[in-house]
Amino acid sequence: MPVVDVDPDELRYLTGHEEKDDDQLKSDLFDLGLEFEGWTESEEFQLEFAPDRLDRLSVEGVARSLRYHYGDDRGVYVPNTNSAEWTIEVEDQPEERPYVTGAVVRGLDMGEDALESLIQLQEKLHATMGRKRAKGAIGVHDLMMLKGEAAVDGTGKSITYTGVDPEGETFVPLDSDAEMTPAEVIADHDTGKKYGDLVADFDRVPAIYDSIGLFSFPPVINGQRTEVSEGSRDLFIEMTGTDQWTIDHMCNIVCYALAARGGQVERVEVEYADDAPGEHAGRTLERPDLSVRSKTVTLDRIQSIIGVDLDPEQVVDYAERAGLDAEQVETEDGEVAFEVEIPPYRVDVLHPLDLVDDIGRALGFNTLEPTYPDVSTVGGRHERSRLEDAARDALVGLGFEDLLNFHMTNEAENFERMGLSVPETADDAAxxxxxxxxxxxxxxxxxxxxxLRTWALPSLMMVLENNTHRRYPQDLAEIGLAAELDDSENTGTAEHRTVAGVLARTDASYEDAKARLQALAEAFDTDLETPPTSHPSFIDGRAAEVVLDGESVGVVGEIHPRVLVEHDLELPVAAFEFRLAALS
Amino acid sequence: MKRPQAQVAVLEAADAQEERGIDEVADEAGLKPEAATRAAFELEADGLLTVAEETIEHYDLTEEGETYVRESLPEQDLYEAAVDAGADEDAVSMGQVIGTSGLEGAAVDIALSNYARKGYGRIDSGEITADPDADTGDDPEMLALEAVADGRVEDADDDALSQLERRGLVEVSEETVRSVVLTDDGVTQLMAGIEVAETVDQVTPELLTSGEWEAVEFTEYNVAADAEPASHGKEHILRQTANRVKDTLVGMGFQEMQGPHVDAQFWINDCLFMPQDHPARTHWDQFALERPDEIKELPEDLVERVRSAHLEGVGPDGEGYHSPWAEDVARGLDLRGHTTSLSMRYLSGHEIGELEPPERFFSVEKVYRNDTLDPTHLLEFFQIEGWVMAEDLSVRDLMGTFTEFYEQFGITDLEFKPHYNPYTEPSFELFGTHPETGEIVEVGNSGIFRDEVLEPLGVDCDVMAWGLSLERLLMLMYGFEDIRDVHGTLCDLDLLRSEEVMH
Known part of the structure; x- marks a missing residue:
C-alpha cells in the first residue's frame, strides 16, 4: 500500500485549520482511510492508504480531501488555465514510448516545503501509476532555463520530444559535472543504472531538446541545466510514457498540487507530427486536460447498494461533500438518475459504482444498521471434503496424530533424502x-x-526428524495434496489427495502398518491386497503395493535404515501412502 | 466354600461364645487391624459373624499435667509459701509470698485463680491469707491426676477429672472398640470347612466363566499413581478450526467449493479485474510456475469478455483500465494466491453449471503467497472464502452476514472500514474485538463484486464476498505466537498433543 509523508504543520496551513492538533488530524485522516503509521525522522506523519486515491500522494492532495471532509469545500473544483504559449513538438520519437504530455505552471513561490512535496509526489507517482517509470515518467524543469525554438506555426516557443542514438548526443545529467551520452548515463550514472533497463532495447532513446540542445533523457534522468530549485518561480512539466491517459492524469495530479501552492497553470500544445508513431499522429492535443468527466448512476442503484432510501437532494449533498457534482436527470426508462461530474485528478473512477462508494463514504458506511439477507439457501460440504474427513476420522480412531504440512518442498526432501533419484523428465520418473x-x-x-510435493511421506519423515526429542510412539498421518506433471490435464498438473501414515516406535514392523491399512480398507468396504514390491524408500522384502479393489494405489512397508539414518531416527518406522480416492 | 484368606483367618480366630476384641483377633489371624476389621464386616454382611462396637474413653495427661504430677500443683506451692510466711495467722503481702514460692510467669495466675477456688485462703487487696485447716496433701485434683498417671482412672473423682480436663491437664479421647463373635451360621460353615481363596491380579475369561470371581480377592493397586502416558490420535488443531468454520458456514446455508491449486492467472487475476500491470499482481507475489507454464484451454468467449472489461470497461459509462492486456499473460500458470479463483470458476458456470440466485458458496482451502516466512506469515496458508449471490444485495446485507459469522467465533463489535480492492466496490476491511485481549484486530476483507467482474462471468445480480486467513482466526482464538509451531514440518508434536480440543 502506498505511503506518503506529510508535515502536519503543512496540513494545518493548507487546510486553513490551524486549530487542529496532531491527534485530531490523525483521527480525521483515519476517517478518510489514511492511517498514521508513525513519524518520519523529519517529524512528518507517515500515512498509509489503499492504492485507489493516488491524488492523495502529496500533502496538497491530502489537504484537499480534508477540506471536503470538513465541509470547507464542496463540489468539483477546476483551476483556471491560461492559454498555451509553449508547444511540445513530437516527431521521430521512439515507438516504444510514443506519448508525451505537459504543462507550464507560473508564479510559484516554491520554498523548501513545496519543493520537497513536489519531489515526493513525483517519486510516488512514478512508483504507482507510472509503474516504476515504465508507463509514465515525470520531468519538471525550471522554465527560466529553457530556450524555446520559435514554434513551427510561428506563435510562441517550442521544445521537441524525439529519439536519439544513445551515443549520438551529450548533455550534463543531474548529479554529475560531466557531459555524457545517454549510453554513458546508463552505464556509469547511478540513476542511469537504476532505470537504464527501461530503454535498453531501444535503437533510439527518448530525448527532449530546446533550442540550446538536449536537456532531458526520459524516463531515466533530466539535465542539470533545467534543474528546479527553491528559487524557481515558473516550471515546465513534461511527462512521457506508453499510455496517453496515464501520463495526462499524472500531469493533472501534479497541476492540482502546484495550483494549491498558488501556481497559475498554463496550457501547452502537444503537436504530434503526421508520421509520429502512436495513436495521435497528425493531431494537436491541448494539455493539461482538466476537463470534467461525467457518469450516470440511478437512484435505485445507489439505494440498493447502500441499502437505505435516499432523497435526491441527499444524494446531491453527499456527492458534493465527496468533491463531485451531481445533477438529477431522468433516464430513458424514466428512472431517477444523477449525472455525476468527476474532477480530473480522480484516476480511480472507472464505473458508476465507484461513485456509489464515494456517496456511501460521505454518508458514513459505519452508521448503517446491519441486516441479514432474507434469502434462503441449502448448505453442504463438497463430496471430496466429506471423504477426506471420514478418512481422517478413521485414521484418528486408529490412533494416528493428524498432521498438516506444506505442499511446497524441494527436490532433496521429496526425492533424494527418501532414496529416490530426481526425475529429469516425465518419462524418466521411476x-x-x-x-x-x-x-x-x-x-x-x-x-x-x-x-510441489509428489507425495506426503517425506513431509511426515521431516516431522519425525524434527521431533526426536518428543515422546514415542509417534504415529503420524496426513491427508493432503500431492501433485505431479500430467500432460493430459488442462493445467498440465494432476492434483490428488494422498493418505500417508508413519508408525515410529521401538517395535514398529510391517505388520503394524498393514494392520492399520486393513482396518481402513474394512471401514471403507474396499478390498485390500498387498503383493510384494520394491521401493527405494523401503526395506526389500518388507514392502508391498497397496492394491485397493484391484487397483494399485500406494505402498506400505518398513522404511529403509538408510532413510531413517538420513532423518536422524534411531528406531524403526513402518509406513504407508495411498490415494484417497481409492476409498470412495 | 472358598473365601478370601483374610476372612478365613478372622473366622478361625473368632469364638462362638466369647466376644473377642478385633485387635486380638487380628493378632491371632496375622492381619493388620484394618484388614481384619474389613474382613469382619464382610463376614457380618454374609451373616457369619456379629460385630459389636463399644466406645471407650481414654484419659491422657497433657505435658502440663505430667509436670504437676512429678512436682506439685502451683496452688499447692503458693499455699506452702504462704504458710511459711505466716499467712495462716495474719495477712501477708502477696509479692513477698510469690517471691518465696518460686512461681513464675503463667504459673502465678494459675496458682492465684485456683488458690481461692479451693479455699486454701483468701486474696484481698494485695494481701494473702492461708486457711490453717486446708489440707493440700489431700487435694482431690492432685489425687485424680496421679490416678490418671498410674492408669487407675476408675479411682479418680469424676468432678476432679472434669476439672482437670477444663484446666487442660488431661485429654479425653474416644475409641471405638470392636469385638466379634461367631454366629451359628459361622460355626456351621467353619465346621463344614472353608478353603482359602487366592488373590488375583487380572480378571480373566476363565475367572468369569467359572464363577471363581465370587471367591477371589483382587490385589490392590496404587490407584492414585500416574499411569504410563497413552498415545492417542487427534485431529490437527488447524483442521479442527477449519471444520468448525465449515460447520458454521454450512449452517448458514453455504455450499463448499473445490478447485485446482495450480491455476491460470486468468482465473486467479484477470477474471478478478486485476489489471495485468497492476502493482497488486506483483504485490501479492504469487508463485509463477516454471513447469507447467501455461493452461491449455480457457473458455474463449469468457476470455473475450474479460479482455473487453479490462480494456473498455462494462456498461455505458464504464472505462476499463488504461493498461495492456494479453492473453499470454492470462494463460500463465501460478499457484493460486487466493481461492477467489474458485469463486470465479463457480460464478462463470464452468465448474458446476450456470448458477441462479440465490446462492451461497464457500471454501476453506490453501493459497500460496511469495511472502516472507515469519511467525505470522507462511508461504502457504488456508483462506476462508465465501460469497452470497442474490438480487439486490446491499452493504447492510454484507455487514449482517459477516457480523453473524464472526460472532460464532466470539469476535464481536465488527467494524467495517471502507477499503479498496480492484475487484470489489464498495470494499471493506473488517475489524473486530479480540475475545481475550479486547484489542481491535483486522479479521478480514470484503466487498461487493464489481460489474467488471460479474458481467463478463454472465452474472446479472449482486454478489458479495469476503476472505480471511484461517491461521489468523486460529491465532486469535488460541493465542499462538508462532504459526510455524502448528502448520508445517517444523511443527512441535508436544504442542499439538497438549492443545485443548476445540468444541
Missing part, C-alpha cells in the same frame, strides 16, 4: 510411489521451497 515429475516454481522464495 514407476514407484512418489517418484513422479514435480511441478516446479519459477522464482522460488528460497531453495527450501522449489516444487
Amino acid at each position: 514407476d514407484v510411489v512418489g517418484a513422479a515429475d514435480p511441478v516446479t516454481i519459477q522464482e522460488p522464495y528460497s531453495e527450501d521451497y522449489t516444487i
